Amino acid sequence: MRPMNSIIQEVRSEAPLVRTFRLDKQLDPAPGQYVMVWIRGVDEVPMSFxxxxxxxxxxxxxATRALFNLGAGSSIGLRGPFGNGFVLRGKNILLVGGGVGTAPLAFLGEQARGAGINVTSLVGFCSSQDIIFQDRFEALGDLVITTDDGCVGIKGHVAEGLKEFDLTEFSQIYLCGPEVMMWDIISRTREHAGKIQACISRYFKCATGVCGSCCLDPEGVRVCVEGPVFMADRLIESEFGRYKRGPDGSKGQCRG
Ligand SMILES: Cc1cc2nc3c(=O)[nH]c(=O)nc-3n(C[C@H](O)[C@H](O)[C@H](O)COP(=O)(O)OP(=O)(O)OC[C@H]3O[C@@H](n4cnc5c(N)ncnc54)[C@H](O)[C@@H]3O)c2cc1C
Ligand code: FES
Known part of the structure; x- marks a missing residue:
């Protein structure tokens, strides 16, 4: 698939290092799906809606720094939407996100509210200045915020906020954020893994299932087409949370 040209309509600053870009294309994505964004002369990178x-x-x-140099009226290339996206299940859901990983969850939460589903959110950030989409999550329903430094909400990582909830009350739990954070949540809530949908990332090149760059050991699942959303019970015995492969295929740490 060749990239289509898109003109950036608006750029909004959400936090010192986070910006929202409004695109001119109506791609009709599902929350959790992503688009390959081509910043000409630099790179093509995956981004969730x-x-x-x-x-x-x-x-x-x-690539992301180069994107930050582009304003309204600039053009980028787009391929997508790609991937499977989240599936809404049940009438009472919990969103659990960290950092910019809260972006697809805000989208999902709004779709869920529109469908009459009760939405509760647990979102974590490093510090107060890193908080994004607080108003969007507040508009959805109950919201618990954690910050690593304790400036806002509960002090500590996102998993600290789990203590506020009885997870048996939720029909489905939706997770997105840094891999270390997601692994922390999944390992603490293993008994609920069958109802956790996790939006994960691997190194994407083709995004069409051809190159094998994004495969998850040991099954060789292609995250770009079979994911990026997986049921957590499928991740527990995989490489997820243990290592991830970089652009040359070698194993590295899974911090991001
Ligand atoms: C399905 C998916 C959805 C994503 N959604 C978002 C989002 O909504 N917002 C957001 O800010 N980031 C998102 N990312 C991460 C984003 O793609 C990387 O931050 C970006 O590619 C970094 O590129 P860079 O050149 O700026 O940084 P680099 O210095 O090149 O890389 C920094 C880190 O970003 C990751 N990365 C770099 N290139 C790729 C690539 N082609 N595929 C996957 N990871 C890469 C690697 O972990 C790398 O260590 C998503 C990633 C995936 C796989
Ligand atoms: S990025 Fe090429 S197979 Fe997934």
Missing amino acids: SSPDTITVQSVGE
């Missing part, structure tokens, strides 16, 4: 026509980007390296 934070609403039907926005992506929310954290500046971490060359």
Whole structure:
């Protein structure tokens, strides 16, 4: 699939290192699906949708920094939407997110509310200045925030906030954030893994299931097409939380 040209309509600052880009294309994505964003002359990188026509980007390296240099009226290339997305199940759901991983969950939560589903959110950030989409999550229903430094909400990592909830009350739990955070949540809630949908990341090149760059050991599941959303019980015996492969296929730590 060749990239289609898209003109950025608006850029919003959400936090010092996080910006939302509104696109001119109506791609009709499901929450949890992603788009490959081509920043010409630099790289093509995967980004989740934070609403039907926005992506929310954290500046971490060359491509995302180059994207931050683009304003309204600039053009980028897009391929997608790709991947499977979250599936809404039941009438009472919990969203659990960390950092920019809260972006697809805000989108999902809004879709769920529109369908009459009760939404509760647990979201974590490093510090108060890193908090994004607080108003969107507050509008959905009950919200618990954690910050690593305790500036806002519960002090500590996202898993600290789990103590506020009886997980048996939720029909489904939706998870997205840094891998270490997601693994922490999954390992503490193993008995609920059959109802946790986790949106994960691996190194994507083709995004069409051809190159094998994103395969998850030991099954060789292609995260770009069979994911990025997986039931957590499928991840427990996989490489998830243990290591992830980089651009050259070698194993590295799974911090991001
Ligand atoms: C399905 C999916 C959805 C994502 N959604 C978002 C999102 O909504 N917002 C957001 O800010 N980030 C998202 N990311 C992560 C984003 O793709 C990386 O932060 C981005 O590619 C970094 O590129 P860079 O050149 O700026 O940084 P680099 O310095 O090149 O890389 C920094 C880190 O980003 C990751 N990364 C780099 N290139 C890729 C790639 N092609 N595929 C996967 N990971 C890569 C690696 O872990 C790397 O260590 C998503 C990743 C995936 C796989
Ligand atoms: S990125 Fe090529 S197979 Fe998934």
